[in-house]
Amino acid sequence: MLEHSIDQSGGRTNLSHPSGANAASDGHSEASQRLPNPVFYPVKPASPLSNPLTYTDSFEERHIGPGNADLAQMLELLGFDSLDALIDATVPQSIRLQTPLKLEAGKSEYELLQALKEIAQENQIFQSFIGMGYSNCITPPVIQRNILENPAWYTQYTPYQPEIAQGRLEALLNFQTMVTDLTGLEIANASLLDEGTAAAEAMSMSYGVCKTKAKTFWVSEACHPQTIAVVQTRAQALGIEVIIGDHRTFQFDVPVFGALVQYPATDGAIYDYREFCDRAHAAGALVTVAADLLSLTLLTPPGEFGADIAVGNSQRFGVPLGYGGPHAAFFATREAYKRQIPGRLVGVSKDIHGQPALRLALQTREQHIRRDKATSNICTAQVLLAIIASMYAVYHGPQGLQRIAQRVHQMTIVLAEGLQRLGYELGTEPFFDTLKVNVTPDQAKHIINRAHSHHVNLRQIDATTIGLALDETISSDSLLTLFQIFAGEQGAHFTPEDLLSSSHHPIIPPALQRTTPYLTHPVFNSYHSETELLRYMYRLQSRDLSLTTAMIPLGSCTMKLNATTEMIPVTWPEFGQIHPFAPLEQTRGYQTLFEQLEHWLAEITGFAGISLQPNAGSQGEYAGLLVIRQYHESRGDSDRTVCLIPTSAHGTNPASAVMAGMKVVPVDCDREGNIDIADLKAKAEKYRDQLSALMVTYPSTHGVFEAGIREICDIVHANGGQVYMDGANMNAQVGICRPADFGADVCHLNLHKTFCIPHGGGGPGMGPIGVAKHLVPFLPGHPVIQIRDDHSSTPPLPHPSTLHPIGPVSAAPWGSPSILPISWMYIALMGAEGLTKATEVAILNANYIAKRLENHYPVLYKGKNGLVAHECIIDLRQFKKSAEIEVDDIAKRLIDYGFHPPTVSWPVAGTIMVEPTESESKQELDRFCDAMIAIREEIREIEEGKADRHNNLLKNAPHTALALTEEWNHPYSRQRAVYPTTWTKENKFWAAVGRIDQAYGDRHLVCTCLPMEAYQE
Incomplete structure (x- = not known):
């Protein structure tokens, strides 16, 4: 031995x-x-194969660290002779799963990659001109291979230990600098989840800082429909009224605390919002502009025409469409609101040696400190995707980005000229990359059908309007195809080349053209060759500790193996190049994957229905509570607004409860860290007519299987409430017990913890929810794509007339679909x-x-x-x-x-x-x-x-x-x-900097790239 x-x-x-x-x-x-x-x-001889025809190479043995001999030694130290004996002594018998999970046996990596490839090939890759905030783009291969597909980047954890996270913090500081430069605002955070939720966060922040007594938020009808819907979902829970209208006619005769406009508008029109911003400010309201980043290389930035907040999606900066995500949203605002900005903020400080050093600033994990007083429940952001977007800007630089924008804009001008030659009437407003084409209903039908025959997707805005949005992948052949689609039988007797010299359509008017410089820092002007960018990325990578170096033993964060096999499908074109609003018949592969994954998660948790829409754990909490709220509303129990939360709970729990319009009542814990059942019972009975839910983490936040969990659930149910279980610790339950079986009504699942989606330095994440049968009718819906079809949910849904779904909690119908193959692979492999x-x-x-x-x-x-x-x-x-x-x-x-x-x-x-x-x-x-x-x-x-x-x-x-x-x-x-x-x-792994002075950084807040002299000093 x-x-x-x-x-x-x-x-x-x-x-x-x-x-x-x-x-x-x-x-x-x-x-x-x-x-x-x-x-x-x-060297021991391998055991003879009992049946070579059914032999499968075991992935399980490679995923699980200790071998059999190690397991025996570890169990011996603990005084047990088997894993079963250990589990019997650890997990209360009253909640144990009595039968094995009804899942197939694990298969080999090779076998499953083949199977998943067949599913992926059911998706059809059309060229999409749908737009609506999503654009096809080119991910530079050097970035795809060395960041997106590199475990040294995607297995990092959130940079709460900044001394060993200087690489990704610098990349995020680049992202913040890129956003502030392009938006013309003074401070930006290190990314949010998507454009829709970023707009909702802007509404919440505006409500918090606005000095008026108004409870009304005004939204332009020219915003993307999914953004409007996500804002409405958030507003309803908070008791905020949303008015939707035309910014050109709204006179602020109704008191509002904030307004949201789109720039360019969802139909492509570019409006001058200066006068609108002046009217809003005169009325005491803040203005949020949802902007397109690429267009801001040519257009006057929002900060220069009066915007207080700018939000949007950085997806077109090199991040694949991925059927809707994950993508990094941005959020920029004025310096005055730096302490109210949601999410994470990277700031510059100094270390013990006086050297510049980066760290998360101000409200880092603020929801864990302020709890129900937090400004946001955001925990997981989209760090990996923000890093990709920032590297895209570093690679191309200001001139490169401007050239891409100019080319897209000029191609759109050529397209406009060609459509007008074909007799079509376009919108009268100036445009950047999107056109609005006026058609008859009959024309619309034939054009859409012809487009599909050419493997092209267009946007049908309404019966008489078609939208066309171009992107950096556009080619002369693409334009020729569009001309043929719109020409029909008459044919297009010209080519894009014929139109180049004769395109005189009005472009961006001088008053809306950008005149200020951007991306002037050396980092955006130094690494334009692949050699230099590669070296820069590897310099940053060397400053970060990831799972490629050592164990990351973070409690409640489950930093487990993200197997290479699980990651390979993420960048397959069949998953990556699908627009989130492509017709469902083109996404049968995704629908099959969703259906199977939902079925497996339902079996693992015991729940009747699953929604894959929440694209972070915090969003799962929020969605689950909204489902409970909607259930009570449907029964006429609108007074049920009290949420009981143990004092040991994740800080996101009380923050999410407040966002869902609930009143938080804390429940004590005993000396052993368990929920004080007597205190729970007393408070449940005290609020029995107002009790909405209990939020409980299991095993407990203190890392213990509480023996009284069934009694806890029974107390809540007896007093009319529902039990929401935080699934952060699901890694201790899978195959052993199921939350639905011991009393939970809702549970969110952190796929980026238990089910192997990597943390990516602080995101992406996925937080789908499982619900009991009586809550299935209330799972999230979506305004653009019907997601509650019989083919996309397991088990079968109630009749549509009985559905009362909450509004969308994410901009895309299924959250971040392109990373779901990771969890699909993990479950099928194991x-x-x-x-x-x-x-x-x-x-x-x-x-x-x-x-x-x-x-x-x-x-x-x-x-x-x-x-x-x-x-x-x-x-x-x-x-x-x-x-x-x-x-x-x-x-x-x-x-x-x-x-x-x-x-x-x-x-x-x-x-x-x-x-x-x-x-x-x-x-x-x-x-x-x-x-x-x-x-x-x-x-x-x-x-x-x-x-x-x-x-x-x-x-x-x-x-x-x-x-x-x-x-x-x-x-x-x-x-x-x-x-x-x-x-x-x-x-040896060397910390890049010494102990960081956190207080200094908060006293001298700097959240954009420092001038090079600072580093030379």
């Missing part, structure tokens, strides 16, 4: 021969100075047995860590039999008194050991929450435990007076390469600082 030994530097667990011999430690060769002690494993074993091993891994550390650190909460669920909370509060060591000091020291720190000070201040997931091997778990034990000894040195209380290994962590080259004023060696273990000597 292999023995453990801690090396003298205090860290890594080495494996040595049973005899203790060390063949590589004699120092006689150069290799012996570089290589770890070799371990020789006996099968019922694999999914169940993954849950069991996740629970084992967490308990193994808790057991190994319990003699060194207190484990704060434990459940039945002294066990935790899939995560554990390590209590570090005692060290503040004994050694003046804070939780952040330990977190930063873990970086020196090569780890991303666990979740810090949540849900309990002064603690860390550790979640290893099932994907991490025993070797990696031991390396983490050994690092934590070694850090405990470093703290002991301080406690015993052997190390200085202020100048020590923890207070100065993380140690950077730069620090080693400067004067060393520390009472410990450089080697001990940066190479605490043998592993770090061979696999």
Whole structure:
């Protein structure tokens, strides 16, 4: 049996021969100075195949980290002889699933890629001229291969530990700078979910900062229909009235707190909104402009004509259509509103050495602090997509973007000239890339049919209007095809080339032409060759710790393996090049994928219906609560507005409840971290006539399977409420128990946690919801595409006349469809047995860590039999008194050991929450435990007076390469600082900057790229 030994530097667990011999430690060769002690494993013959015809290579064995021998050792340490025995002791028997999941057995990677390819090929790739905020585009291959398809970028976590996230923070700062430059506003956030929800956030922010008493929001009828619908959904829950009208005739004779206009309008018209903004401001209202980023290289930016907020979608900056997502929305506003801006904001600060350093500023995770007083529930953003969009701007630069915009605009002028030659009447307003064509109903029918025969999609705005939107992929052949479609039998007797010299259609009027510069920072003017861009992206990549480096043991975040096989289909054209409003008959592959994934998720959770629309966990919370609200409304219970939320809940829970128009009433927890059932019962009975819902996380936010969960649900139901379960911890339930079976009515599922969609540095995410049978009629709808057909939901829906869906919560009908193949692949690869074993091993891994550390650190909460669920909370509060060591000091020291720190000070201040997931091997778990034990000894040195209380290994962590080259004023060696273990000597990950001064950055808020002189200083 292999023995453990801690090396003298205090860290890594080495494996040595049973005899203790060390063949590589004699120092006689150069290799012996570089290589770890070799371990020789006996080669065992493979078991004979019982049936080679049915043999399947096991993906499960590659997804789950510990092998069978490791599992046996870990179980032995915990005192169990099997995984079943561990689960029996951990999970209450009253909620256990009594039969296996009704899913097929897992299949091989090769087999499933073939199967999914067949499904994908059911989609038809038409050239879409639909527009409506979505444009086909060209993703530069250098960006696709080296960011979108690169695990060093897509497996990063949200940059809450900025010292090891400087690369993506710089890319996000580039995104913010790009947005502020193009919109002409002073500050922008680091992306939101989509244009529709960004507009809804703008409405909420306007309502919060406007000094009028109005509760009415005005929306232009020229906005995209999906944006209008998402805004209406948000407004209804908040008791805000939405007025839709024409900005040219609205005189603000009705008090409003804000207004929303589209620029260019949904039909392509470019309006001069200066006078409208003046009237709005005179009435005390804020103006939000939903803008097209590419057009702003040619048009007067919103900030220059009076806009207070600009929102939109950065999708056409190199991000595939993906049938609607994921795409990064942008949100820009004036400096005066910097503390009200929703989402995340990257700011510039400095580190302990005085060097510029980036971090999330101001309201970072503000919903976890302010809870029901938070300005937004946004948690997951669209970081990976924002990075792609920013790199698109870096690659092309201001001149390149302008050339793309000019070409699109000029091609649109050629198209307009050709359509007029064919006798069609166009809109009279100036345009950028979209035309409105007036037709008769009969013409419209024939034109749409001819378009489909040419594999072209047009937008039929109404019976007598067709819309045409061009993009950067347009070619001369594309225009010729459009001319043939509109010409019909008479034919088009000219070519696009014939029209170039004779196109004199009025273009952008001088008053609306952009005159101010943009993207002047060197970063947008230095990397236009592929060689230079490649090097720039890899420089940034090297400053970020991802799963390619080490375990990211963040509690409640489930940073598990995102297998390469699962990621491959994401960039297939059949999934990536589909417009979200393409006719359903062209998307049968997607519909098949949705149907199967919904069926599997329904089986895993026990629910009757699934909606895939919410495109983040926060959106899932919000959608679930709206469904509950609609259910009560349908029964005449409009007074049911109280939402009970345990004090331990995710901060997004109370923020989402307020967004859904509910009043938050907190419920106490007991000393063990469980919901105080007596307090819950008292409050449920007190508000029995107003009780709408209980929001509960299971296993609990404290990482424990609460034995009283059935009783908790029964209490809420007995008092007329519904139970909403936060699915953040579903990774501890799959195959073992099902939320619908023990009383939940709604549950959102973080597909970016449990079901392997990667976090992407803070997004994309997906948060679909499952609901009980009585709530199925209220699942989200959509104004553009009918999403509640019998073929797109499992089980069969009620008759359409009985449906009362809530409005859309996302701009696209199915949220972010192009990343759903990841979860489809994961479930199909694992099968019922694999999914169940993954849950069991996740629970084992967490308990193994808790057991190994319990003699060194207190484990704060434990459940039945002294066990935790899939995560554990390590209590570090005692060290503040004994050694003046804070939780952040330990977190930063873990970086020196090569780890991303666990979740810090949540849900309990002064603690860390550790979640290893099932994907991490025993070797990696031991390396983490050994690092934590070694850090405990470093703290002991301080406690015993052997190390200085202020100048020590923890207070100065993380140690950077730069620090080693400067004067060393520390009472410990450089080697001990940066190479605490043998592993770090061979696999060192260097923090790009030292400890960051967060307060300095908030006092001197800078959220755009600094001039180069700042870096030279």
